[in-house]
Amino acid sequence: MSASSDTRPPVTHPTPAASAPSVGYQGEPGAFSELALRRWFGGSARAVPLPDFETVLARVRSGEVDFAILPVENTLAGSVAAACDAFLRAEVDVAGEVVEPIRHQLLALPGTPPSALRRVSSHPVALDQCRAFLARHPHMRVVTGSDTAGAARAVAEGGDPAAAAIASEGAGERYGLEVIARDIHDRPDNQTRFWVLRSWGAPMAAPQPGVSHSMLVFETRNEPGALARVLRELAEAGLNLKALTARPAEEPWHYRFIAEVEGDLTSGRGAVAIASATPHMVRSRVVGPWTVRGPGGADGVAAPHADAAGCRRAIDAVDRALVRLLAQRRDLATRTQSLRTGGGDLLRDPAREAEVLRHAAAEARAVGLPEESVRQLFWRVIETCHPAVSEAPPVT
Numbered sequence: 001m002s003a004s005s006d007t008r009p010p011v012t013h014p015t016p017a018a019s020a021p022s023v024g025y026q027g028e029p030g031a032f033s034e035l036a037l038r039r040w041f042g043g044s045a046r047a048v049p050l051p052d053f054e055t056v057l058a059r060v061r062s063g064e065v066d067f068a069i070l071p072v073e074n075t076l077a078g079s080v081a082a083a084c085d086a087f088l089r090a091e092v093d094v095a096g097e098v099v100e101p102i103r104h105q106l107l108a109l110p111g112t113p114p115s116a117l118r119r120v121s122s123h124p125v126a127l128d129q130c131r132a133f134l135a136r137h138p139h140m141r142v143v144t145g146s147d148t149a150g151a152a153r154a155v156a157e158g159g160d161p162a163a164a165a166i167a168s169e170g171a172g173e174r175y176g177l178e179v180i181a182r183d184i185h186d187r188p189d190n191q192t193r194f195w196v197l198r199s200w201g202a203p204m205a206a207p208q209p210g211v212s213h214s215m216l217v218f219e220t221r222n223e224p225g226a227l228a229r230v231l232r233e234l235a236e237a238g239l240n241l242k243a244l245t246a247r248p249a250e251e252p253w254h255y256r257f258i259a260e261v262e263g264d265l266t267s268g269r270g271a272v273a274i275a276s277a278t279p280h281m282v283r284s285r286v287v288g289p290w291t292v293r294g295p296g297g298a299d300g301v302a303a304p305h306a307d308a309a310g311c312r313r314a315i316d317a318v319d320r321a322l323v324r325l326l327a328q329r330r331d332l333a334t335r336t337q338s339l340r341t342g343g344g345d346l347l348r349d350p351a352r353e354a355e356v357l358r359h360a361a362a363e364a365r366a367v368g369l370p371e372e373s374v375r376q377l378f379w380r381v382i383e384t385c386h387p388a389v390s391e392a393p394p395v396t
């Protein structure tokens with residue numbers, strides 16, 4: 001794989017007409033997909049729980065939901081095969097990518113001693129991320145379920161003190177369960193990539209900063225070197241291959257490949273690479289471009305670490321990203337002001353300021369931060385973006 005630097009303009013990021021988009025996800029409230037969609041869309045999005053990946057894809061394709069979120073790869077368990085297959089069968093576009101840290105907790109009825117547990121249930125992909133813990137506790141029979149939060153709800157509703165679930169801490173809180181064993185995933189830097197999906201042709205809006213990613217979905221002829229020839233075109237265009245997924249096509253021993261690259265395959269050298277690769281492919285389509293958000297993503301937020309020094313480096317990266325976002329906010333606020341005043345003096349809008357603080361408080365609530373201190377902080381943010389704004393925060 002080759003390194004590449006991307007200096008093209010920011011990717012156009014989709015925002016639906018309504019301020020609160022509906023976003024479909026597989027699972028029940030408290031699922032990791034719900035956390036991932038909050039990272040992308042914020043606290044105001046309407047999260048729509050759906051039973052399986054096929055239904056998620058069908059709903060976004062038909063426009064019944066504005067977007068969908070789909071877990072595609074976990075750093076411990078690998079590709080989420082069922083999600084990739086559902087994606088390959090549907091005609092949808094990737095509008096973004098979220099990388100979400102995944103922390104698994106062993107949850108049971110409050111007051112349950114660990115020795116009383118006999119059964120543990122969760123989604124198979126979650127169970128795969130906790131193999132070492134499960135191997136150390138062979139007295140617990142492993143039961144696969146359709147999702148993590150659903151397994152937690154079933155333990156709460158079942159009332160059986162021998163039953164446990166593996167799910168997020170948030171799912172435990174939602175269903176009144178206690179954390180019996182904390183952070184039981186095999187590595188502390190466990191994380192999952194999710195694609196944000198939209199139907200083809202859904203409206204696009206404001207450009208987002210960050211490196212663009214895109215993908216080529218293709219099949220090759222069953223002949224020596226066919227895959228290598230396609231990949232060589234991408235490499236020679238200087239596009240870094242970040243993931244290559246092979247899934248079975250219907251015909252025996254034929255494969256569909258998903259090649260994800262850092263770069264835009266719809267223009268410039270990316271488009272040239274696709275043109276050169278086309279004779280080597282049986283079927284192909286280009287999806288994207290999109291930007292990545294979350295640990296390790298293009299927004300510069302670092303991945304979690306096992307040791308304190310690593311965590312501090314990650315905090316430093318988060319802080320740098322926060323300051324860059326502040327500068328971005330200041331530029332937007334300055335532009336808003338000059339549009340509103342025609343270049344004159346600062347024109348305050350207390351109603352808008354109150355709205356900004358309300359939004360920040362709602363986001364804080366969604367991610368479990370203290371609302372009042374986030375409100376205060378945002379008052380300072382408004383002030384920092386406009387040094388002339390310096391009175392006490394409005395009361396809402």
Ligand SMILES: C=C(O[C@@H]1C=C(C(=O)O)C=C[C@H]1O)C(=O)O
Nearest residue numbers: 333336348349352353356382385
């Ligand atoms: C940027 C603006 O100007 C001022 C600054 C605001 C802000 O930083 O959020 C909000 C309202 C105005 O008092 C605006 O009008 O939106």
